[in-house]
Amino acid sequence: MEKLVRDKFKRNKEITAKLIATKEKQLVNKYSHSGDNESYWGVVPSGSGLNNLGKILMTVSYTH
Secondary structure, three states, rough: HHHHHHHHHHHOHHHHHHHHHHOOOOOOEEEEOOOOOHHHEEEEEOOOOOHHHHHHHHHHOOOO
């Protein structure tokens, strides 16, 4: 998944600039409903979740 995210940002300079502008902020992928996929990739309304997409985005932003 990280490879796909990196490719997405490599291809689109506009969203790359937005990601870099987040600097060292914590990025959280929030969902409005709960489910197994949602709690794996982000944070659900109860506040629980692994936020793996947010972690990938932070990793990608630090390496640009």
